Amino acid sequence: MGENLDRNAIKESLKKKVREQLKEELKKELKQELLDEIYQELMQEELSFKDEPTFSLKTKRVKGQELHKAEMMKTPKKEPNVQISIKAVLKMSTHALKYANKNIPQEKWVEVIGLLGGRIENNVLYIKNAFPIGHGNAIHVQMDEQRNKRxxxxxxxxxxxxxxxxxxxxxxxxxxxxxFMSDEDLYTQSEYQKHWEKAVAIVIDPYQIDGSSYGFQVFRCDLKTQKWYSLPFKLEEALDVSLLPKLLDFITPIVDGKALFLEYDHD
Structure with missing residues (x-):
């Protein structure tokens, strides 16, 4: 009996230390400027589409109509490496979760879309930033409509x-x-690659961010065959994949449209 109590006490002590360590790690990863940037950009994106009609996932796939997956091919050997900043990952993830989260009925979840800012050095593509553009289901159409909007x-x-x-x-x-890349996604991606042949597409499913996956993949298409393939990537900064769900939980108020300040005590 005594041994069991001692073991339980040790386990609880270890759990407490892990929680404290995790909180410190989260604060190191986040900067107040980044939190402010995410909050402001999500608010601007929401306001810019306030009067636009949205289309729910239920509306999109009525009568058993599923999103058709485009044909895939093997990744060419000479493709450049891709590195993605934590900033870009957090901005994409919070944008996706803003319109598809546990506080919204699943039949009302909608997709989001945005742009990626980066640079290329020594055949490595560095994706440094992500810019929320819109939400809804006809996202390829919305992207065209937004081209001339400030x-x-x-x-x-x-x-x-x-x-x-x-x-x-x-x-x-x-x-x-x-x-994955749907037929519609493949069309949109091919348009980007006509402007720059090395353009990439990131598809994120926030519900695959489960501690074992970052929840997204990077894709490119072969314009000749009209097939898509995945690109290997890694995060530019060191971040254990198991930490990402906790990081997103920590900044959930931003998804809910509330500013978040690091001096707040989030227990």
Whole structure:
């Protein structure tokens, strides 16, 4: 009996230490400027689409109509490596979760779309930033509609230029149905690659961020065969995959439209 009590006490002590260590690690990863940036950009994206009609996932796939998966091919050997910043990952993840989370009925979940800012050095593509553009289900149409809006593409181009980056691709979400390229996605991606052949697409399913996966994949398409393939990637900064769900939980108030300040005590 005494031994069991001692073991339980040791376990609880270890759990407490792990929780404290985790909190410190989270605070190291996050900067107040980044939290403010995520909050402001999500608010701007929401306001810019306030009067736009949205289309629920239920509306999109009525009568058993499923999102058709485009044909895939093997990754070519000479493809460049891809490195993604934690900043870009957090911005894509929070954008996706804002419109598909546990506080919203699943039949009302919608997809999101945005642009990627990066640079290329020594055949490595560094994706440094992500810019929320819109939400809904006809996302490929929304992307076209946003091209001439200041709150959309133009702002992303301007912000990228300030940081000496360029628009290197786009991202969108597949809430709860996996990371892959549909026929519609393949069409959109081919349009980007016509402007820059190395443009990439990131497809994120926030419900695959489970501690064993980052919840997204990076894709490119072969314009000749009209097939897509995945690209290997790694995070630019060291972040254990098991930490990402906790990181997102920590900044959940941003998803709910509330500013988050690091001096707040989140127990």
């Amino acid at each position: 709150t959309g593409h133009i702002k992303a181009f301007e912000e990228s230029r300030k940081k000496k980056l360029f628009i290197c691709g786009w991202y969108h979400s597949h809430p709860s149905y996996g990371s």
